[in-house]
Amino acid sequence: MDDKDRQIIRALQKNGRMTNQELAELVNLSPSPCLRRIRNLEARGAILGYAASADAAVYGLPVTVFVRIKLERHNEKDVQHFEARIKALDEVLECHVLTGQTDYQLRVVVADLDSYETFIRNRIHPIGCIASIDTSFVYGTVKKTAVFPPLN
Known part of the structure; x- marks a missing residue:
C-alpha cells in the first residue's frame, strides 16, 4: 500500500x-x-465495506457501556464458547481481547439502565465461564472517529 x-x-x-x-x-x-x-x-481486503455512520442516541440507544470481562478459565472450549455467544449479541458493537487484568472489553449500546440490567442478567450471565464483569458507563464523548491517522 x-x-x-x-x-x-x-x-x-x-x-x-x-x-x-x-x-x-x-x-x-x-x-x-x-x-x-x-x-x-x-x-485486497483493505477496504472492508461501506456503511452509514448513525447517532446511537437518535436511533434510540443513548446509553453506551464499556464492559470488561474476565473468564474463569482460559481453555480452548471456554474461549470459543464465550466468543461465539458474544458474536451473537446485537447489543455488543465491539469485543476486544485484552492483555492485563481482564480478558475482554465490550462496547455495548442499550436504551436505558433497565435494558442494561436485562442484558447482563439474561444475555451475559447465561454464557457461563465468566469470573467477573466490570462496567463503565459513558457519560460523554470527547472524540470519536473512524478515520485513520496519516503515516509519517
Missing part, C-alpha cells in the same frame, strides 16, 4: 458517499486510475 492508497482510504473514511470524480480530484488522480485503485483496495 502506498501513500496514494492511504489518501484514498482516509478520504473514503471521511465521506464514503463521494463520487469517484470527487475522490479523484481530492487525491490528485484521474478518475480511471482512482477507480482501479479503489477496486484493488476492495479486492
